[in-house]
Amino acid sequence: MVKNMEKISIKKIINQNTISSYSDELIQKVFETISEGIMITDPKKKIINVNPAFEFVTGYKKEEVVGHSPAILQSGIHDSDFYKSMWNELYSKGEWQGEICNRRKTGDVYPEWLSIMEVRNEQGEVTNYCGVFSDLTEQKDVEDELEKRAMTDSLTGVSNRFAYTERMKVLLESSSTRLYQHAVLFLDLDRFKQINDTLGHAVGDNLLVEVVQRIQSLLKNKDILARYGGDEFVITLTNIHHPREAVHLAEMIIQLLEQPFKVEDQNLYVSTSIGISIYPHDGDDTEVLLTKADKAMYFAKQNGRGQFSFYFDELQTDSKRVLLLDNELRKAIENDSFELHYQPKVSVTTGAIVGVExxxxxxxxxxxxxxPGEFIPYAEETGLIIPISECIINRAxxxxxxxxxxxxxxMPIALNISSIHFHQSNFIESIMQILERNNCPAHYFEIELTxxxxxxxxxxxxxxxxxxxxLGFKLSIDDFGTGYSSLSYLVQFPLNYLKIDRSFIQHICSLDDKQAVVDAIIQMAHRLHMKVIAEGVEQxxxxxxxxxxxCDMIQGYYYSKPLPLDEFIEFLEFWELEQLEGK
Structure with missing residues (x-):
């Protein structure tokens, strides 16, 4: 608090017989050089002298306070018991020190560390009181800032994980004797890692800030919002009357976050998966409630993303499966245990099989x-999709x-490439190494991207x-129509094929708007010198x-389901015979 060297020197001086025993020159020198404020009073507690540091800290000039009581500085924060205790200790021990709040001339209240000492003469009589104080304003500001940083997420400004846990502790303690209900919502942004990896962390950070701003617009002051880590957020909806309130909030958050985000002149699209647990039904401990909400969130993500789910007991069993899935998936990568099935692509004009996926x-x-609907999304979440993709390319x-x-x-082989894998800096080098190791030319392979x-x-x-x-690869856009649905950007890319998503093909014969969309895609693709593949054809x-x-090519169960390699070779031989007989 007070600097030790200066504090000791002052105390040493005033503990001598009397202040008057020292020369005016020495007193003046001490007063002018010491950084702590000094106030000296007579035995009746009237101020007789102050130093320049006192004037600087309090804003009062010497002539404004001399003759007055130190009470001129009182802030009004401390009650009479505080001052009574202070003076009782001073009388009994000869000194007092502690933190006190005083008021500057401007009216500002500030904290200070104050030491008050008695000065006695040779007869043991009190001749003076001397107060030495340090302004703690700057130190308090630093402490407040450190505390704020310790409790606040530096990027988004909301509570961090530690602060959330502390606030929940207080909330649950106060709720234990009352019939309160609270909802804990665990949010995870879908495909955020993809944005971070492809557009950079600066764009990702800006997106997180905007996400928080949108969520905050839906919450009340009593609710708790925290960034739990990365792209995960937790919300506690306090004192709810019915779980449907949590449903309503989850639906609004999902809807709000589906709206495009404008970041650095780009429209970014994300969604969120939300898991919900209810206090006290699902638990009376923060960690338990968070764990269950997290499991529910993962369930929502596995079942289509952009959804919410309440926790239910069967998820405890599912979590064991996830752990087993992770272990077995890593073993499968190590042992190259994946297989490939091949679905033929048939030329509309010739009827020949012109490629496989x-x-x-x-x-x-x-x-x-x-x-694949279970382990591929999990692999994308954990990063295992990259070694899995390399296993698939090697097997192909x-x-x-x-x-x-x-x-x-x-018979070109089309390979579905994950966005995460494609955007790795060494993507091209890694697949070329696999092809070279197997002595395979690139022109027999097609890269499918979404x-x-x-x-x-x-x-x-x-x-x-x-x-x-x-390098010789053929290039195609897979699932066209399900993402940005913008044909204009296709001009910029050197693509060979456009695959129309099965959702358009399913209703092409019954819905005029689906038929019109498919027709427009085909015509535009041909103008851009691309061939069109319709997938999911069954009728x-x-x-x-x-x-x-x-349409140029057709792929779907109408012709064949995906087949293991040996069965595909047999199917191909049969198909060629059928084609010859047909001629």
Missing amino acids: ALVRWQNEKLGFVS CQDYLKLKSKNIKN ERTVMNSEKETIRKLVLLKQ REQVQLLRKMG
Whole structure:
């Protein structure tokens, strides 16, 4: 508080017989050089002298306070008991020190560390009182700032994880004897990592700030919002009357965050998955409530994202499956245990099979058949999608060599590439190393990317696509129509194929608007010198209509489900015989 050297020197001086025993010159020197404020009073507690530091801190000139009581500085914050206790200690011990709030001449209240000492003469009589004080304003500001930083997320300004836990502790303690209900909402932004990886952390940070601002607009002062970490947020909706209040908030948050975010002249799209637990139904402890809300959030994410889910007991079992899934997935990567099934692409004009799409399959001895719809999203969340993709590309190369050994050479294999993998800085180098290791040419492979993948980080995406095209790869946009649905950007990319999403094909024969969209996509793609592939075709009527529209290739269960390599080779032989007989 008070600097020790200066405090000791003052005390040493005033503990001598009397202040008057020292020369005026020495007293003046001490007064002018010491950084602490000094006030000297007579035995009746009337101020007789102050130093320049006193004037600087309090704003009072010496002539304004001399003859007055120190009470001129009182802030009004401390009651009479405080001052009574202070003087009792001073009388009994000869000194008092502690923190006190005083008031400047301007009216500002400030904290100070004050030491008051008696000065006695040779007869032991009190001749003076001397007060030495340090202004704690700056120190308090620093302490307040440190406390604020310790309790606040520096990016978004809301509570951090520690502060949230502390506030929940107080909330739950006060709720234990009352019939209060609270809802804990655990939020995770879907595909935020993709934005961070492709557009950079600065864009990601700006997006998080805007997300918080939107969420705050829906909350009341009594509710608690905290950034739990990364792109995860927690909300406590306090003193609810019915769980439907949590439902209402979750729906509003989902709807609000689905609106595009304008960040650095770009429209960014995210969604959120939300898990909900209820106090005290799901638990009376913060950690338990958070864990259950987290499990519910993960369930919502696994079931389509952009949704919310309440916690239910079966999720406890599901969490064990997730742990097993993670362990077995890592083993599968290490042992290269994935298989590929191949779905043919049929030329609309010739009826020939002109290519295949490789689709990953995983059969595990502990989990059984694991759907790609389960393990692919989990792999994307954990980053395991990159080594899995490399396993898939390596297996596709091995299968290409088997096709080649059967004298099947003109059968390009389409590979679905995750956005996370594509945007890795070493993506092209890694796949070329795999191809070279297997002695496979790039022109026998097709890279399938989604709309959202190519729309992010436009310049870098164009550079990679051009390089891939130069290396010999065919390029296609998968699931067209489900993302940005903008044909104008396609002009910028060196694409070979456009795949119309199955959601448009399903109703092409019954809904005029779906038919019109498909027709427009085909015509525009042809103008851009791209061929069109319709996926998810299951009916003869769909084939006939797509043929009339000028679609180039068809893929779907109408012709064949995805087949293991050996079965696909048999299917191909059968298909070629059928084509010959048809002629």
